[in-house]
Amino acid sequence: xxxxxxxxxxxxxxxxxxxxxxxxxxxxxxxxxxxxxxxxxxxxxxxxxxxxxxxxxxxxxxxxxxxxxxxxxxxxxxxxxxxxxxxxxxxxxxxxxxxxxxxxxxxxxxxxxxxxxxxxxxxxx
Numbered sequence: 001x002x003x004x005x006x007x008x009x010x011x012x013x014x015x016x017x018x019x020x021x022x023x024x025x026x027x028x029x030x031x032x033x034x035x036x037x038x039x040x041x042x043x044x045x046x047x048x049x050x051x052x053x054x055x056x057x058x059x060x061x062x063x064x065x066x067x068x069x070x071x072x073x074x075x076x077x078x079x080x081x082x083x084x085x086x087x088x089x090x091x092x093x094x095x096x097x098x099x100x101x102x103x104x105x106x107x108x109x110x111x112x113x114x115x116x117x118x119x120x121x122x123x124x125x
Contacts, residue, residue: 002124003027005046007037007063008081009056013109017050017116024117026124034063045072047124053082053097053106061099068102077123083109 004026006017011032018028029044031037034055041049049067053060060080067073080097096103105123107116 001025001027002047003029003044004048004050004120005029005031005037005041005044006050007031007034007055007060008050008052009033009054010052013052013081020113020117021120024120026120034058034060037063038066041067041073042070046076048120049076049078050107050120051078051080053080061097064099064104068100078104079119079123080104080106081109081111082106 004021006014006021006028007030008014008017009032014030014032018030021028029040029046031040035057037049037051051060051064055063064078067076067078095106095108097106105119107119
């Protein structure tokens, strides 16, 4: 069973994402901020991280820089969740974020459940 770490400071988003991903067959661990994610990530070694871009403590981009510094997580894919872009901006081609010369997929919030599950499935193949 593939493991996913979901990091978001909105409890409702965490709850819904955890349920949807669990029903889809994934083992889900959640964190409400970047510090909690950094504590949990070494224990679970996720196959994928869904990371909110804007978090109350450390921004998602900064947290990913730290995570990618851990050798065992260097190749772990990350998808950013963000309300900074609108779902209609994703139409045609997915938007990506560049952090330290690495490009990361983004998913606009509110997200389409089927699109999110398809992206997750494609990345975890």
